[in-house]
Amino acid sequence: MPELPLLSLLIWLPIAGACWVLIAGERGGAARSIAFAVALVTLLVSIPLYTGFETDTHEMQFEEYATWIDAYRIHYHLGVDGISLPLILLTTFTTVLVVLAGWDVITRRQAQYMAALLFQEGFMIGAFASLDSILFYVFWEAQLIPMFIIIGVWGGPRRIYATIKFFLYTFLGSVLMLVALLYLYREAGSFAILDLHHLRLGLTPQILVFIAFLLAFAVKVPMWPVHTWLPDAHVEAPTGGSVILAAIMLKLGGYGFLRFSLPIAPDASSELDWLLIALSLIAVVYIGFVAIVQPDMKKLIAYSSVAHMGFATLGFFLVFRLLDAGDVQGAMLGVQGGMIQMISHGFISGALFLCVGVMYDRLHSREIGDYGGVVNTMPVFAAFMMLFALANSGLPGTSGFVGEFLVILSSFKANFWIAFLAATTLVLGAAYSLWMYKRVIYGPVANEGVASLSDLNRREFAILGALAIAVLVFGIWPAPLLDLMEPTVRHLVEHVGQSKLGPGL
């Protein structure tokens, strides 16, 4: 079989498609059909990536290598392993749904909206697939631009504040990462991520590099206390923007921890893991409480995102405690749990934002207080939302359960109190998800607006249906995903277990 450059195709197809959409322009509604076709083709192209992926090695696969900037030894180097592949698949899957979700809803400058989504997709896949740190950085930063436009043009009343805050926050975090990368280049003489993994560094430089990375990734995840841009961005973003943001962009932060922080600065990570664990637990517990009292549905889901992503980072940084105890299996469990949590959060939060979008399109309100008794007029929708709300609170049988369970399991092996605090999410998650669900869906019909609601149309049904299947499949049978990640995670855990302090440092 002739080797197609699948990864390049996945990156450039959406970008080329976006240009096509822009050229096609606003006339005649062709833009959305083109955008949908492009997104669908991209999804199809990503399937051979999965079927052709060998699950018995941690080596990079589907590698592509070309010289990009010769003078500075920067290469166009792509490849995927068990960590990046699921995230790429998540991206291609989600983009199709998001394009569909904007079908009738975005009426103003639809072509630009669709183009921005496709640009976003290309850049995100590029970031996940890059094996050169500068290439990664370029994609990482570039994707701020379409999101900036999406929130700013199609967002809510405070969109400008939100989008500028979003851009500045993330940019501040990432420029320090750039300095760290340049520093690493000076030490290693290479920008290749895999070369950086083998670089020996003293503890002080490691800690500085770690902190620089932490700022970049913590803002993106986002971790407490640098999460404040997220609720603003989510509330103001149009539905599609929120979905992309929650389902994929946040994952870049978690991905960054696994790809950069842990392997490049393992000793610093080990030294500072208490900090990361503490921040993650604060995110889980404190932000969980904050979520309960939100009157705005989107804000509530945004805070629940912060809490759920706290689980992912918790899973990643439990590694060192478990390795110290000699429990490699437990450490792997934590990382895998974190990864599953990220994927599953992609489905669930995406779905919940879409649910809010469905209601918002009809009544133009996101306030919980404006709803009540929706089940009377939208029974099918209520059933879907029930599933997603339960998944959000970690019901066994849904994907939300698997990740949380694995992380809690591994945290039990590390320390009882960590596990205790982490497990409060099962209570808090249920509290904020289900209480919101109860207030919005049940009860008597609250007002005339709710009374006039019509149930899901076919398009909305298809979107939510696809997500519901994903949530259930990965909840009941997460084995394929775990198998996919296993060798990579094992290698990662073994890698971070070895000190990289140079001799004499």
Add this chain to the structure above:
Amino acid sequence: MPFVTPEFLPALPEILLAVMACLVLLVDLYFGRRHPSWVFLLAQASLVLCALLCIALYPEEPTTTFNGTFRSDGMSAVLKVFMILVTYFVLFYSKFYLDVRDLFKGEYFVLSLFAVLGMMILVSAASLLTLYLGLELMALCLYALVALNRESSMASEAAMKYFVLGALASGTLLYGMSLLYGVTGSLELDRIREYQSVGGEIDIILVLGLVFIVVGVAFKLGAAPFHMWVPDVYEGAPTSVTLFVGTAPKIAAFGMLMRLLVDGLAGVQGDWIEMLTILSVLSMAVGNIIAIAQTNLKRMLAYSTIAHVGFLLLGIIAGTRAGYAASMFYVIVYALMGLGAFGMIIVLGSKGFESDRLDDFRGLNERSPWLAFLVLVLMLSMAGVPPFVGFWAKWSVLREVVAADQVWLATVAVVLAVIGLFYYLRVVRLVYFEEGQEAAPLVCGTDVKVMISTNALAILALGVYPSALLALCVTALG
């Protein structure tokens, strides 16, 4: 001493341009009234010819001629080509600008050509005398250009400020030069450098001379705290002149800095690195922070220039060949971006409407999605967001600063760049997120649109593939 005929070949582009500029003056005198466009076309043709000549005469080895006063090397050749290229664009935008406002005068083009000639001499200077000659030729032409619109009191004020402060800077520079001459006994930069390497101990007078030279150059570059003239001149001058002042002379000033500090004063590198570090940090801070408070786009871009100069100095601060190459890349990229940004103001303007207030950009996306996109490209490139070339410019100087073990400086620079991002984003915000109040029709023709599109797309293309230009800068500096 017998008279030796100097080798003219390395200076052929300058000679050609001098002749052509005089020719343009004559053509303007005899045909200017009936065929005003001849002047423009001839000026453009001279530039093209001159650029081709520069490329054809690209020196494999650095050559010095005219008794050690004129040098042609890789750096000067590359800088010249880009100065000419930038001026070519500038004249194109200028013609549109002047046509619309009935300001079209032949002198404009003659002065521009002479200014370019000055810049070319400046970057090729091998002696303090040639350097000063080039500098003054450039500066005097620019003063006159700023004052071109006699009716405008703002322009006259700007010209006056520019002239007085420029003269002050020249005086400072001259004073520094005289000290250097006093210490070393030579005007030739090579002799001055040799003096430092032989002498062993560095004269305090030499360092004093260096201080004056750095101050003079900082004035010309517009680095803080010698930046006061920049905002006033940028705002007051006709936009087409601002466009010129803000682009090509920056490249020339970089050349001057390299000639003086690297060619002439390498022996006191440690001293000038310290001075430039202060200038650089101050410029980035002042430029980026004060730009936030501006409501006039030209003024905002003036402060952004100051910030860019701070960044540009970083590469020189690194003090290595690679660092100089990075700075050279930066200045070329900056000239391209400045060209686009001021060009955009010209493109959007019309008679009686300068389009230089930030509010004039409101809702541009509704009037013209394409131009709105170009504004996005230009602004984010200036802010240093990938995938635009402005990112690579910042990236390359930062890389050299980090390689020179000054991680703290790189950190300060990036944090200030984030502050700078805010005001660039504000322009993008106005263009995309705000509703336009008035739908002022766009009067620009296809030719200007093609020009600005080429300009902005070059920034995008160079951002995706900066390799060639980077390599060019690296080889030019050997």
